[in-house]
Amino acid sequence: MNLFNIQEKNKNNMANLEKSKILVVDDKPENLDVLIDYLDKFGLTIFVARNGEEAIQLATKIMPDIILLDVIMPGIDGFQTCHHLKENENTREIPVIFMTALSDKKVKGFKVGGVDYVTKPLQHEEVLARIRAHITIRFQQKKLEKQNEDLLQLNQEKNDFLGMVSHDLKNPLNNILGIADLLNSSIQDKERKLLRLIEANSKRMLELITELLDINRIESGKRDLSLQKIELTALLFESVYRHRMPAEKKQIQLHFEQTDKNCYLYADRTAITQIFDNLISNAVKYSPFDKHINIRLFQSEKVVRCEIQDEGQGITKQDQQKIFAKFARLSARPTDGENSTGLGLSIVKKLVESMDGHVWAESEGKNKGSLFIVEFPR
Ligand SMILES: Nc1ncnc2c1ncn2[C@@H]1O[C@H](COP(=O)(O)OP(=O)(O)OP(=O)(O)O)[C@@H](O)[C@H]1O
Ligand SMILES: [Mg+2]
Incomplete structure (x- = not known):
């Protein structure tokens, strides 16, 4: 399977009525003879059931493309029949059109999962038009599901x-x-x-x-997390320490503010280290010389929050949308010839979210500095 095949398959978007099966459910099918003959002329294969129970059995067996369902029938009525069909995994997706009398409660049909209704006495052309429309929608839905699987x-x-x-x-x-x-x-x-x-x-x-x-x-879900109780203050301090040299090279001052001595969290140690390293290295990389970077760690009863704030190039409104995407090399560029691949923040986002956390960036715009915030529930 390749992209070309997917596009080729996408060309024909109309359902072919001639290959479609329709199940008509009515306790007096003889009243529908004229309609059935009319539909037959368009090549639809028609099956008939005389009550709800028979309809449920037949639907599971023949898997029709659409069901035309009467409301008032002896035994289980049309609404209950539809409810059963929608509860069954195999028949759930088959579109059901109700055939209602003027006095029937039409909205109830939608509540139990019907897609449409036609009013008796039936207008044959209208019935056919609705059948065609819903079969086409279902056909396209199936196609999209298949394309999704292929992709x-x-x-x-x-x-x-x-x-x-x-x-x-x-x-x-x-x-x-x-x-x-x-x-x-x-x-x-x-x-x-x-x-x-x-x-x-x-x-x-x-x-x-x-x-x-x-x-x-x-x-591809191959990175396993090993969650254990870790102490974040020390881990963050080590990460700040690792970036001391590249920061000094640009006369950038790194300040680490901690409100509590110890800050515990169930998390993956390697992932947390990678998250801190990426955010601090970015702050250094995208800051001009002689600036300050403030790193803060707070905890409350419900969350642990780490903030990394720089006085660098900031993030434009446009860049805000793309900053966590893969290969995002945006308007802010490294200020001392550092490397930039555009993968760091996408890795950060995936790692943070895999531990049920959130990460986001705030900035008042170009050259107004950036604030990156990571928050984990406790
Ligand atoms: N602190 C920051 N201030 C301003 N812009 C930033 C900041 N951090 C990241 N950016 C912008 O977001 C883009 C993506 O960052 P990301 O960390 O994903 O990649 P990178 O730093 O270019 O490369 P790497 O994969 O080595 O981390 C950067 O190219 C930069 O334009
Ligand atoms: Mg980076």
Whole structure:
């Protein structure tokens, strides 16, 4: 299955009445002889049931494309029959059109799951037009369901492919890095410069592959979380500490404010570390020189909240919509030649949500700084 096949299949959007089955349910079908003959002329295959019980049995057996259902019948009436059909997983999706008398409560038909009604005495052309309309809607619905399944499968195939390629690229790259490290001690200064370039480029590629593998693992549900009681203050402090050097390089001051000494949460330690690292590295990356970054951690009875606020390039209104999407490299650009892949925040969002948390960004606009907030329920 490929995209071309999906598009090809999409071309014909009208249901073919000639291939459609209709179940007519009426305790006096002889009154409907003229209608049945009329529908027969349009190639519909017609089945008849004389009461609700028979209709339910027949519907499960023949799986009609549409049901034309009388309301008043001996035994279970049309409303109850429809209710049963809608409760059964197999017959739930079959559209039911009620044949009602003027005095019947038509709204009740919709309440029990009917899609439409025709009023007796029946106008044959109107009945046919409604049948055609609902069969077409159902036909398109089925088509969309199938396309959805195909797209999910295609996406899975893409994820598997990406996972396989990324994984296979990682090994030779690690080998290159290992060899570069070995060569380092046995070469001259001039060659060492070239070696540093090989190392830097290989490391960058490895980072990229690791991010791709990461997002792939999360998207295909292969990343298992190991939830345990962890202490967030220390974890956040370590993350702030790790970013001290790149911040100092830009004369950026990192301030960590904590309101409570200890802040406990059931969460995955690696995922939380990855979330903090991504947000703090962004704050440093998108801030100009000589600015401040404030990192805060609060807790209440119900939530734990971490805020990372910078005085950098801020987020435009347009960028706000896309900032957590994959491969979003937006108007804010790194201020000191740092790398930007556009995957970090999409990984953050997926990780936060996998632990029932929320993450969002606030900014008053371009060059007004950004505030990223992560909140987890306790
Ligand atoms: N603190 C921030 N201030 C302003 N813009 C930001 C900030 N953080 C992220 N952005 C914008 O959002 C985009 C997406 O960020 P994201 O972290 O997903 O990717 P990245 O930093 O470009 O690359 P990486 O995958 O290495 O994290 C960035 O390219 C940047 O334009
Ligand atoms: Mg980033």
